[in-house]
Amino acid sequence: MSEQVQNLSLMGYVRRILPFSSVDGPGNRTIIFLQGCSFRCGYCHNPETIALGSVLSTDEVSLRSPEDVVQEVLKYRLFISGVTISGGECTLQPEFLLDLVKALKKENFNVLIDTNGDFDQAFYERIRPWVDGFMLDVKSVNPEAHKELTGEDNQRVLENLNRMAQDRTLCEVRTVIVPEWLDNTHTVSYVSKVLAAHAPETRYKLIRFRPHGVVAQFKGKTMPNHTEMEKLEKIALDAGLKQVILV
Ligand code: SF4
Numbered sequence: 001m002s003e004q005v006q007n008l009s010l011m012g013y014v015r016r017i018l019p020f021s022s023v024d025g026p027g028n029r030t031i032i033f034l035q036g037c038s039f040r041c042g043y044c045h046n047p048e049t050i051a052l053g054s055v056l057s058t059d060e061v062s063l064r065s066p067e068d069v070v071q072e073v074l075k076y077r078l079f080i081s082g083v084t085i086s087g088g089e090c091t092l093q094p095e096f097l098l099d100l101v102k103a104l105k106k107e108n109f110n111v112l113i114d115t116n117g118d119f120d121q122a123f124y125e126r127i128r129p130w131v132d133g134f135m136l137d138v139k140s141v142n143p144e145a146h147k148e149l150t151g152e153d154n155q156r157v158l159e160n161l162n163r164m165a166q167d168r169t170l171c172e173v174r175t176v177i178v179p180e181w182l183d184n185t186h187t188v189s190y191v192s193k194v195l196a197a198h199a200p201e202t203r204y205k206l207i208r209f210r211p212h213g214v215v216a217q218f219k220g221k222t223m224p225n226h227t228e229m230e231k232l233e234k235i236a237l238d239a240g241l242k243q244v245i246l247v
Helices: 066-074 094-106 121-130 143-150 155-167 184-198 226-239
Strands: 012-021 029-034 062-064 082-086 111-115 133-137 170-177 203-208 243-246
Touching (some): 012 066, 082 094, 094 111, 155 170, 155 184, 170 184, 170 226, 184 226, 203 226
Parallel strands (some): 133 170, 170 203, 203 243
Antiparallel strands (some): 012 062
16 A cells, blocks of 8 residues: 555545445445535435535534544444445545545455546545445446536546456446436447456446436436336346346
């Protein structure tokens, strides 16, 4: 590891800590949700995690040190196989995230980063030696559609997808399937080819869009049917992926 564990004093905005989850990485895991997100996805089911800064209510978000967070996670140690740090987008607080990861590794936890991929390669180089893997959302490979959905460009997401696949640091990739709006075939085909070329064992999760609890613009959109999902699953399997999961 290239950086030393020292001076772990930075504070970060933590939304909540979920003691146990079996759907956020392999095994039973504790999930740490950091506050703040760089995207504004129309289908976000956790919009309360997006804001970061002066609009925060102290009742819902706490400013905590890495050591304080680790002390809470240690209470669950006997029952979990690891910790997943999620959001919002956890890399929006990069220095706190780095210190938190180092503090967790000091206690020998398996640590995964759940991310929308919107961070630069320099940060990837810094955090990569400290984590056991990444869980990455790829929302759309079409730049215009991505911007319309999230408010932001997808260039860094795709750079990270390619780099993580080459480095085999991906634990899981997810794409939410929204019929008649996103070019799902293009995105699933692109992601599958990248993964198949470098890390075909990576789990690729295709998640049905669900209209409840989303912003008004997305309320009228329909869920993909079984046939559409199976067609996308076939594209991923035909590309050579070993684990394709429909959710
Ligand atoms: S990246 Fe995730 S948390 Fe952020 S707005 Fe999109 S769906 Fe919500």
